[in-house]
Amino acid sequence: MTSTNRRQALMGFATLSMALPLLAQAASAQQPVDPNAQPQPNPPGSGDPAAYVQQTLTAGSFSMQTSQLAVNKAQNPRVAEFAGLEVREQQTVAQILSATGQAAPQLPQDKADMLAALQAQDGGPEFDLAYVDSQIAGHQELLAIQQQLSGMTQASVEVITAKLGEQAIASHLAMLSRLREDLTGQAG
Numbered sequence: 001m002t003s004t005n006r007r008q009a010l011m012g013f014a015t016l017s018m019a020l021p022l023l024a025q026a027a028s029a030q031q032p033v034d035p036n037a038q039p040q041p042n043p044p045g046s047g048d049p050a051a052y053v054q055q056t057l058t059a060g061s062f063s064m065q066t067s068q069l070a071v072n073k074a075q076n077p078r079v080a081e082f083a084g085l086e087v088r089e090q091q092t093v094a095q096i097l098s099a100t101g102q103a104a105p106q107l108p109q110d111k112a113d114m115l116a117a118l119q120a121q122d123g124g125p126e127f128d129l130a131y132v133d134s135q136i137a138g139h140q141e142l143l144a145i146q147q148q149l150s151g152m153t154q155a156s157v158e159v160i161t162a163k164l165g166e167q168a169i170a171s172h173l174a175m176l177s178r179l180r181e182d183l184t185g186q187a188g
Contacts, residue, residue, distance in 0.1 A: 047148025064090035
């Protein structure tokens, strides 16, 4: 990973770390829910915060589990380094979203199958490429999830996380794309 990539990743982690107190404050400042109130529809183009949390935790759990695997199996040092950074980031996001009171659901069958396929592979160039490809697909999914809320203006844990996450994920996709180019260039 280049020094620019490391710097970008560290800045992303620093931003998330600095946001923790703001997220806690936003969560505690939310109005209590009135059990007699009629549900209000979300504004056009916005997402459901509860669904956002579940989707983010599910996709993040897959990303973290595959990255934990890659920390030990990756042959390419840059792949292993990215995997370690991803594990720490997903742990941080899960910690932040725990302020909502929701827990990560089980992996859906398609993601469980992809994880099992990676677990069955031996370490080496093929594993590295399969891991990077799974991360690209996972990050594209995570980006779409973040975009459900990132345009909203309310100061909630979910919206702030989506805003920060969108930028970090875009950066990760750029890093993963370069990694993939390097890996396919080495194989060819």
